[in-house]
Every structure is written in structure tokens, then in C-alpha cells.
Amino acid sequence: MTSILFYADSQHAQEWLHTLHRAFPQCTIRTWTPGDDAPADYAIVWKPPAAMLAGRTQLKAIFLLGAGADAILQLGSALPAGVPIVRLDDAGMGVQMAEYVCHAVLGYFRRFDQYASQRDQHQWQFLMPYEKSEFRVGVLGLGVLGQRIAESVLQFSFPVLGWSRTPKVIDGVTCYSGADGLDVFLRESRVVVCILPLTNETRGILHRDNLLKMPQGAYLINVARGAHVNEEDLLTLVQSGHIAGATLDVFQQEPLPADHPFWQESRIQITPHMAAMSLFKESVAQIAEKMADLKQGLPIRGIVDSLRGY
């Protein structure tokens, strides 16, 4: 009988377990506790401790309950060599990301942020609309989620740019790659949406110099990881007006500490890491499908490349 070892550092661990039991009635599933070194065929995890996975080279795969591999890759040499790590591949997150980003982009484009502050001051004042052809939306990261975001923003006829590590050709999207590409991309984007994985190369990428390349009055939307943004630099540039507003779903420290200066800055919108949730049924169904494919020796999507970092 196939055995699954489970661990989720999540307030929803019980729901995950319940969904797993329903999806894998023919498997034994046990929650890992410290000291448990009994063998298992597969691990299904979110932010597992190093002790859970160390030495478990007999695992056939480790499935993640999220799209980001940054947390597990931090375990470094504690990860069992040769065991594939498989992340979620959309699994219902793409549409949520598209909703979140379109809401923020449209809010800035239609000046709802400014109308909200006018409303607070009982002010009735028409503001001239922005020129759409100059309101370019740049998506940093053109993977599963980035492409879904780009497609959705395109539906509203915004000019869309994208940046990735390797060159891409995507209908309707002006694509850039590499360091030179990043420069042009930032200079051209009125709105920058960050949906990059967090790796050694992308950590801190939105620092003062790069934020200054964005045009005066640009907007930032970060739905990736807090560590992509230098928070001090961003705050300074929002206060100076170079960045007209930011919508942030992720932060260097989560929950965002009560005394963090972002709370005092009305031009920074804050959401509690909710842009795209891993959905129980969709995620577990995808894992079940991939497990079945692996058993048959078929190729699957979403295998993490530990050298690349995502």
C-alpha cells in the first residue's frame, strides 16, 4: 500500500489532511511528528522542518502545497538527494492572481485611489483620465501565474510588457529577458507587477536603483514574495512621489508588524498574503494526477530545479 507522509505549517493543516484522505482512500497517510523516521513513498508538505526530510532518499517525490519552492529550497543539504520536488502548477491560483492584479491595475488607471481620498475630504472633482496607450503594465516573471496575469490585463487593452529569465514570445506581450532587458522593461512600465519566484538572483531586485528606473508616478504591485522588495527604499520613493502607489500582498516579515511604517502610508495598499490561495480540492487533485503519472513513468510539470532555484 502506498504511504504518504504529510506536514503543513499552516492554519489549514486539518483541512489539507481531510482533503488528502478523501483523494487517496487507498493510501495510508500519516502526519509527520518529530522522531518519525519510518519510511514513506511520498511526502506532501508545506514549509516542512529539515528533520522531516533529512535522509529520506527512498521517497519517490516531495509534493508542495503551494507554487513557491523558496521555503523548501532553504533546507539545502537537508533535502534528500535525487528526490524530485514538485510544486503546484496554477491549480486555481492563476485566476485569483488575475483578479487581484486587474483590480489593482484598474484602480490605479481609473484613479480610484485618488477618488477615495477625495471622498474622505467630501471633494467632488473630476480628474482627467490617463492615456491608456501610455499606461503600460509590466509583468516581472512570465511563468504559469505571470502569463495568466499578462493575458488578463491584455483583455482591458493595456499595453503589456513582460520580463523573464529566458527569452519568450507571447502574443500581445512585449517580452524582455536578462539584465539589459530589465532596464528597458522598468523604464517602460507605468505599473510593475512582481510575480517572480524568490531565488538568489531575484532577492531584493526591487531596490532603489531599479525602482528609480520606473517612470515618475509609477505603481508597484507585489504578489510574489516580500523579499523581492527593499521595503525601506520603496517607502522613501513613495514618500517622494516617484512611486505614486503600491499594492503589496507580501512582506519581509509576515504578519506585517503593527509598528511597520507601511501602515502609516495611505498610498501603500496592504493585503495579508491572500492574492492567490492554494485551493484544497484543486491542489490535491493535481497532486493525485501527478503521482499517478509518475507511477506510470510519464513526464509531469512543476518539477523544481534546485540549481535554478525555482
Ligand SMILES: NC(=O)c1ccc[n+]([C@@H]2O[C@H](COP(=O)([O-])OP(=O)(O)OC[C@H]3O[C@@H](n4cnc5c(N)ncnc54)[C@H](OP(=O)(O)O)[C@@H]3O)[C@@H](O)[C@H]2O)c1
Ligand atoms: N502571494 C501569493 O499569494 C502567491 C501565490 C502563489 C505564488 N506566489 C509566488 O509566485 C511565484 C511565481 O509562480 P509561478 O507559478 O508563476 O512560477 P513559474 O511558473 O516558475 O514562473 C517563474 C517565472 O519567473 C521567471 N524568472 C525566474 N528567475 C528569473 C530571473 N532571475 N530573471 C528573470 N526572470 C526570472 C521565469 O523565467 P523563465 O520563464 O525564463 O523560466 C518564469 O517566467 C512563486 O514562486 C511564488 O513565490 C505568490
